[in-house]
Amino acid sequence: MANYSQVIFFELIGFSKVPEKYNLVLAFTMFIVYSTALVVNGAVILLIFISHHLHQPMYIFIVNLALSDLLFDTITLPKFIAKYWFQAGRLSFFECFLQLFFVHWLGSLDSFLLMVMAGDRYVAICKPLRYSSIVTYRVTVVSCSASWLVVAILVLMVPLLVAQLSFPGQTQVYSCFCSASALMRSAYGDVMNTRQTILIVALYLLLVPLAIVLLSYAIIILKIHLSGSSGNWQKLFYTCTTHLLVLSLYFIPRVFIYIANYAKLVLPPDISTLILCIYSYLPHIANPIIYCLRTAEIKNTLRNLVRRSIGSAV
Template structure:
């Protein structure tokens, strides 16, 4: 939709194409799959956040970082997914001009925040493994909370800069966004002027925001591997390695997809539009519900708390399984007497 202006035509809304070649008969299954992904992400991330807030034994630096990561993912999915779900469920694929750029701001802010939070996670692991005796004096809850607040503010600044770069160019004609969200590289190509410079600026900013934390993460894990290798004779190296593998999985889920996504947007690859969109969707949203599940399954403290909660919710089931065993033991004792 466009409106006429004295010397130009201004776009008043954008249309999210999602999967451009998807047949209408598949709209409902796709919307149900996206809704299921959103519900799982909502429940999983909310559970992690609530557990960390309510359980005093989880008031530790690493869990504060995990809670911030879960909150970021929760916001991202809540801002991005409902609109594309509505497109396939109700046929409402349009988004207002200002709504699109607000979504663009949130997408890039929260994407940048994920990189910074995961960098803090790697630094925390480095200190815990390489300086275990000084860990509690170096890494405190107050310090981690301060760094997390700074990360939120810095990420918002990055998102604002990328949004200003995209919004300052005129949009006069095409308004069909080849994505499931309003991302900078997908929106700015719709401008009615040459945006090569603006696209390069956005790409450079995005690469710096992701590559600098990634460099810090790689350096920290090189040092961790070195320390673990030198202490191979110590039994604690297995625990350190187990803890790090969880974080390496999360890092792989976040950084590799995001870097590939920016490169795909910058360099037009010869891919079917629907396949390209599927890759983008998997790269963007799968880590958000996989991350809390990974932490719940591989983090002993969270796993134990979830087990305690399940036992308190279903005590009758536990009693039903235990009672026959107790009766059997009692009968053996009586016979022995």
């Protein structure tokens, strides 16, 4: 494997049908996307970190989600930008497979974090009097840490399986980063067993959290419906709208891709890359903005910090 890996390079192709004259436009667009994601996620992490009154379970979940998104973008976008800006899209064997691991780890981690956030909303709405005793700081930290660790262990088999495949010395990756599906398209020989195993792992990492999320919200809606209180419906709307928006951005495109793969629907490489970019990077920009716009405590904290900064400047 050592000798084998030393002679293999992976070349990111990105959008193969886009003329070269648009390379700088693409690079600048992705640079704006990365810069925006970096600023908004970094601002949310910093804001919650320095504001002690935001050291609450829900905001700890938000920090973990923002950190995961920020790391994902930092591991993938600079190389993708360099491919179009400097024509430097080549990755070594180890660089590609390291990126492969982090892509699947951080991409799958979001579904587990959204799952524990749904559990937090369930307790907050269905058991409000016991919320502080159930969702403690320790429980929150342990659940977040366990999500990072469990997903890392489960995802580790993805690069290990893909690394057993045979690749040409100069492998073209028709994607914006090294992913299992993109690499298997360029591998030699029969990849069906590897594809099926990775699909099972991916479905588990996506569908199990999704099922728990849907179950928790079904119980929430049923409980509020049985209560028959319009005030409770308003509480549900204001408490869960933010989370449901984030869930929609994350789960719907991924479910579509898995259904397309299951139905053996072959999408053109550029269309697949575009969909991948949309569901990988759009939520990373939208999530912190949605939380800031819909969460009163974050808005008030941000407003107070701005006023304090203006006052000190004057």
